[in-house]
Amino acid sequence: MVLHLSTFHLEGGAGVAAARLHRALQKSGIDSHLLTQFSSREKENVTSLADTKWQTRKAWSYFIAERLAFYPHEKDASVRFAFSPAEAGVDISEHPLVREATVIHLHWVNFGFLSISSLQKLFLLGKPIVWTLHDMWTFTGGCHYSRGCDKFLTHCGYCPYLAKPDRYDISFSQFEAKEALYAKPDLALISPSNWLDQMVKNAPLTAGNSSKCIPNCIDTQFFTPLDxxxxxxxxxxxxxxxxxxxxxxxxxxxxxxxxxxxxxxxxxxxxxxxxxxxxxxxxxxxxxxxxxxxxxxxxxxxxxxxxxxxxxxxxxxxxxxxxxxxxxxxxxxxxxxxxxxxxxxxxxxxxxxxxxxxxxxxxxxxxxxxxxxxxxxxxxxxxxxxxxxxxxxxxxYSEHIIADQYQQLYQSLLNG
CATH class of the missing domain: 3.40.50.2000 (Glycogen Phosphorylase B;)
Structure with a gap:
């Protein structure tokens, strides 16, 4: 069973892309499940951590805690959601779907869903991990897009998103934490574009990991020409x-x-x-x-x-x-x-x-x-x-083309 992890379901580009891949894999006969922090609507094999009013409040508390962790550091309001410190998140390592999964497939997991600590606990389970990158966050010290900064190509620090950047700022510490996290042999980093895949291959944090480009998919029978x-x-x-x-x-x-x-x-x-x-x-x-x-x-x-x-x-x-x-x-x-x-x-x-x-x-x-x-x-x-x-x-970008590429990837990881 393949378990996809995404902060959002059918919200934002990354959430939509994750849900589309989940559906494409289901159509191709793969036992696919999607676990989200927030869910937009009920769908087959989609589970939300925020199913009740109390759980929703709890999920929002993680989101608020994540934003408050960054607030003292942010340069101004324009960068408020452009940097994720990944300090607040849910421990889902004991969740039944996580335990049942043979492959864990990460998507966009910020905004209080998974912290660095949450990711560490998932990685320690020893299951193959596929991570589809929807922006640059995976290989930076916290920014989702670098806006021309190239410090992630050496070592993050003096981050331009911060009010008081210095050598050992929070971008430096997150960079160090990710460096330890990615020392895992069965981690595959997937980029929807060749542009992003090339950066994955060049970035010191991810250069040592297996990586390739597999585009997002779309239901071409639904998104079709009309009169x-x-x-x-x-x-x-x-x-x-x-x-x-x-x-x-x-x-x-x-x-x-x-x-x-x-x-x-x-x-x-x-x-x-x-x-x-x-x-x-x-x-x-x-x-x-x-x-x-x-x-x-x-x-x-x-x-x-x-x-x-x-x-x-x-x-x-x-x-x-x-x-x-x-x-x-x-x-x-x-x-x-x-x-x-x-x-x-x-x-x-x-x-x-x-x-x-x-x-x-x-x-x-x-x-x-x-x-x-x-x-x-x-x-x-x-x-x-x-x-x-x-x-x-x-x-x-047709569903069957992309689903087939992911099936081959999952099988290669499971075969060692």
Missing amino acids: QNIVRVNLGLPVDKTLILFTGANIQDVRKGFSYFQEALALAKSHFPHIEVMIFGKADKDNLVDFPVPVHYLGKITEPQGMVDAYNAADLIVVPSLEDNLPNTIMEAMSCGTPAVGFATGGIPEMIDHKKNGYVAELRSVLSLTEGIKWVLENDQGGKIAALAREKVLES
Whole structure:
């Protein structure tokens, strides 16, 4: 039995990716279970530690304790959730599912789910461990994305996320703790993108461990092309406009690059006067008032069918992330036949084949992002680019393809 561990279920990119892999493995005949700190809804073989009101309060207490552990150190509020000290967490080493598991598969486990101490107790069980990395935290002294800092390539300390960085700050101590933790022969580190896998191989904390790239997966029968006009009518969107989509769990997160999107639209509207924008995700409506083109704000969409409809309503999606791994939004949009434009960062250039099924823009360049928008709109005649976007997902990220790769990995670990 394979047991997946994830802080969230169907929340955030990492939680969604973990749940999708769990379902894909079930479909392929693997006995797969998912144990989470918080659960969004009941699903087969998904167990939450917060099933009752009392357990939910307890889970939130761990989350609060984790944040309070970092609060005295944080530089300012902008980095509050960008660094995890991993000092508060649950000991699940005696949980029945953990004891029953033949393989333990870690995903994103921060925010009070698993601490360094919790991980140590899991590792001491002697079971094979697979860890799918959804950001950089596994091989840094605590940050989820380094924002250009390369200290993790030698030894963390003097952390730029901290109010008073010094040689022996909390990034130094977490780095040391992880160094001891990873001295385990049957630990496999899996990165959804080649970009992240290369960093795993170069980072001193993880260079000695087995590592490879296996992408996230998606249900291509669910995320599928629909009739755009019908979807737009159902959503109350105009059928005679060019609609460009921007989405994210938190639009205001600086890492998502919303300001670049806004500037690019201001330039693009002179070439395409019928451009309008669709946005879904957590957003401050006040920030959309002065947007250069009309905005259709769809709010936070939690139901998967609502996401499918939104992707199908759009003519293209723009993902100007400044740092990212393998964005679910690009995969979801392309699976629905919606071309993507994104910055050349992280795993984005691996998803979008430049000027074939979308456009990869120069990082942090508004002009290049604008050119990408123009290129897609001018060249997607007859849905040619849209079809190639869908084809890329079918060939690279389909459930059966990714499930098969993980099955082979599990078997190799069990065979020693």
